[in-house]
Amino acid sequence: MPNPTAAVLVIGDEILSGRTREANAHHLAGELTRVGIDLAEIRVVPDDHEVIVAALNALRERYTHVFTSGGIGPTHDDITADAVAAAFGVGIDVRADARALLEEALAGRGATPTADQLRMARIPDGATLIVNGVSGAPGFSIGNVHVMAGVPSIFVAMLDALLPTLAAGVPIRSREVRFDVGEGRVAAQLRQLAGELPQLTVGSYPFTDGDLRGTNVVVRGTDEALLEDAVARLEAVRATLQGPPGFSAGRGA
């Protein structure tokens, strides 16, 4: 059975304006790889109701899971929960269990929720809550859409709570082999390897290290023995190209 698939929808003008460097998609990508859910798309959209609704409906139809990041705080620009309700065609209102979580967290800081803070307890009908151990206000899942905060520490905590509840796939493992030659000098051999081991993906990532042009080759797949086979073949190729490790680093384009 193929692995579950996923997309992440990042919601926020601040990413698109260049003010903020997005961080949650990278964290999510690593965590999903670990549990065997294949992240197939990352999409970043602005704080625009219609755009969010359209993106949600496109993504939730295409992938097993859609994770969202951002737009669930107390201010006027936090419009994700309403967009999710609209995408699913359900109502949304303050819900007692969400309100209780919020009140409990605020009580710990000697406060009670303002009207604006109560917006964070508005949950689409039929959703289940995702607990937020950092600041109280919960995320939620509805259908295959999982709605989480944009603040990285809260996103991480919500994902930690959510991920064990999702059906895992077969973890994708990877091995990396470093070549101290440029991509151009190893491209033919990689093409051949990729053709011979179609169950693996073979990625080639150039790097520079001072004057050295090198290539990191990453093989990915679920079959440990095949990965070891690929690494052995890559090491054999490397031996023909650059001599013993550490002896004489070839230089090339």
Add this chain to the structure above:
Amino acid sequence: MPNPTAAVLVIGDEILSGRTREANAHHLAGELTRVGIDLAEIRVVPDDHEVIVAALNALRERYTHVFTSGGIGPTHDDITADAVAAAFGVGIDVRADARALLEEALAGRGATPTADQLRMARIPDGATLIVNGVSGAPGFSIGNVHVMAGVPSIFVAMLDALLPTLAAGVPIRSREVRFDVGEGRVAAQLRQLAGELPQLTVGSYPFTDGDLRGTNVVVRGTDEALLEDAVARLEAVRATLQGPPGFSAGRGA
């Protein structure tokens, strides 16, 4: 006249697996903001021909410009140029001017292009080249699609070459006002401000600084006087909430 719009399409399995942290979209976002082109969408897709073609066709129809990042190197997993040709329904082959640029760069390193390196001189029919002062192999523009390298130093260099050739819009300016109170304590005032100044966008970004919960408020727009007006109003709100700057930082949710 509204500003030109743009999307960036990042192509690469390594981003979606969590191996590599994407960097080019953030740089592009800042540069586009500077010249008044509104970045409206970031999309990351895998090294998959059909997926890339579909994304290109969706994005190039919707936005003034589409910038791509990644997949134009010499190895088997570099499939962007062919996908772009397919999306436009044009042919693609090694082109003399691109080949000359590549040969010149390699000659500087005492080398001539291998068959795999020559793949980097394959240019869709009708495209114009984007020079690459870092490693020689050019990017290209076809229609409203601008195809650039994924290696950040090369992406930056190509964008520096490309951006002055595109019609600029009215730069979006922004001002930031820091509140040493949480979002919940300033949400009502921000909602009011956003309603009174519909020509601006008002963004609210919570932060923590040790025990302090604070809120950075960012106003964005093209009209300098309106931005100054907004800042004055925000500073007035701040004075009512937290006293003189540096005197007594309010704490709140």
